[in-house]
Amino acid sequence: MVNTLYTIAAMIGLAALLLAFVRMIIGPGAANRVVALDVMTIVSISLIVFLSAHFGRGIYLDIALVYSLIAFVGVVAMARYLERGL
Amino acid sequence: MKKVKHAILSFLGLMLIWVMLTPRDMQEIVAGLIVSALVVLLTLGMEPVLGDVRLTPKSLWYGVLYVLVFLRELLVSNLDVARRVIDPKLPIKPGIVKVRTKLQSRIGRTLLANSITLTPGTLTAEIRGDYLYIHWIEIRHEDLEGATRDIVQKFEKYLEVIFG
Amino acid sequence: MELAGAIVTLLGSLFLFLGALGLFRMPDIYNRMQAGTKATTMGTLLFIAGLAMGFHETIGASKVIIIILFVIFTNPLSSHALARAAHKAGIPLAKETVKDDLAADEENEEGAMKGTQEGEEL
Numbered sequence: 001m002v003n004t005l006y007t008i009a010a011m012i013g014l015a016a017l018l019l020a021f022v023r024m025i026i027g028p029g030a031a032n033r034v035v036a037l038d039v040m041t042i043v044s045i046s047l048i049v050f051l052s053a054h055f056g057r058g059i060y061l062d063i064a065l066v067y068s069l070i071a072f073v074g075v076v077a078m079a080r081y082l083e084r085g086l
Numbered sequence: 087m088k089k090v091k092h093a094i095l096s097f098l099g100l101m102l103i104w105v106m107l108t109p110r111d112m113q114e115i116v117a118g119l120i121v122s123a124l125v126v127l128l129t130l131g132m133e134p135v136l137g138d139v140r141l142t143p144k145s146l147w148y149g150v151l152y153v154l155v156f157l158r159e160l161l162v163s164n165l166d167v168a169r170r171v172i173d174p175k176l177p178i179k180p181g182i183v184k185v186r187t188k189l190q191s192r193i194g195r196t197l198l199a200n201s202i203t204l205t206p207g208t209l210t211a212e213i214r215g216d217y218l219y220i221h222w223i224e225i226r227h228e229d230l231e232g233a234t235r236d237i238v239q240k241f242e243k244y245l246e247v248i249f250g
Numbered sequence: 251m252e253l254a255g256a257i258v259t260l261l262g263s264l265f266l267f268l269g270a271l272g273l274f275r276m277p278d279i280y281n282r283m284q285a286g287t288k289a290t291t292m293g294t295l296l297f298i299a300g301l302a303m304g305f306h307e308t309i310g311a312s313k314v315i316i317i318i319l320f321v322i323f324t325n326p327l328s329s330h331a332l333a334r335a336a337h338k339a340g341i342p343l344a345k346e347t348v349k350d351d352l353a354a355d356e357e358n359e360e361g362a363m364k365g366t367q368e369g370e371e372l
Contacts, residue, residue: 103316106312106313106315106316107312107313107316160288160291160292161292163288163292164265164288164289164292167268167269167272167284167285167288167289168265168268168289170272170285171268171271171272171275171276171285171289172268172271176275176276176277178276178277178281180278180280180281180343181343181350182280182337182343182350184355196327199326199330200323200326200327200330203287203288203326203329203330204287204288204291204322204326207284208284209280209283209284209287209329209330209333210326210330210333211280211330211333211334211337212333212334212337214355219355221280221281221283221284221333223281223284
């Protein structure tokens with residue numbers, strides 16, 4: 001029962017990821033794609049934590065942590081690039 | 087003085103994060119002490135942003151209140167976004183308005199901008215001097231005073247006490 | 251406790267989905283960011299907190315707290331950087347837009363700068 005609920009939640013999260021991906025494909029323009037990428041990283045951090053719980057491996061949490069850091073730096077770098085070039 | 091305060095506060099913050107991330111034994115704590123001290127030493131030349139934090143009982147109490155207000159606004163803003171997104175007519179009336187802030191410290195302004203982004207219908211787009219430019223999903227006031235009252239002041243009164 | 255965690259996670263996933271839906275439906279980049287930032291921050295917060303409630307032997311609470319703090323601090327910052335970049339790059343606002351103080355001020359500044367330059371030339 002509880003596990004089913006968790007699985008449903010993960011599937012809704014996957015649907016969100018897919019929707020953001022559609023936005024990333026249709027754009028229009030680089031800025032919109034970066035926004036979609038930003039949303040996708042946040043959703044995938046949640047999903048990584050879910051996988052950590054699902055497989056019972058606490059070490060995956062570190063991946064989520066480091067990914068959130070790197071994704072933030074990456075998005076800010078892309079914003080800088082859009083603003084005036086690197 | 088500001089630099090000393092910044093160094094102490096950032097050392098404590100780094101140490102807290104270290105202890106939360108690692109298993110609690112003696113070796114790890116010693117390593118954490120060394121790494122935190124190194125990071126603080128290496129960043130001494132940077133601007134002491136945490137030096138503006140006031141450490142009086144009143145400001146700590148206002149810090150707690152600020153977190154509570156922030157969480158309430160976060161919840162409200164999410165329900166607001168959910169309502170707008172689900173509505174088939176997509177009820178928006180967006181625009182960019184200008185507001186003024188009284189905060190002087192940089193960390194205070196950063197927190198203000200962050201809080202504004204996470205509150206109902208507003209997103210900080212640019213900061214210039216004392217003015218913040220905010221994308222508002224449903225404009226209720228077009229003038230500077232009205233927008234400032236509506237968007238900024240609920241956080242400013244707490245941040246003012248905490249950071250000055 | 252586990253059931254409560256599952257419900258919180260489910261709620262969080264709904265917010266994540268609404269954020270993505272907003273990203274999909276909104277007419278211009280700024281409105282997309284609004285939906286994308288707010289709903290996903292809250293969604294992630296609830297999603298991870300719910301998982302930590304249900305699987306506390308795998309997922310340590312302290313790490314979850316750090317991840318949540320990180321998301322709360324960095325998510326608005328990155329969308330602020332993006333909004334600024336988008337406006338500087340001149341991406342237009344949706345046709346529903348009522349007013350744009352930032353563009354007006356930028357024009358004023360440019361006008362003032364031109365004025366002084368012309369003055370110097372004279």
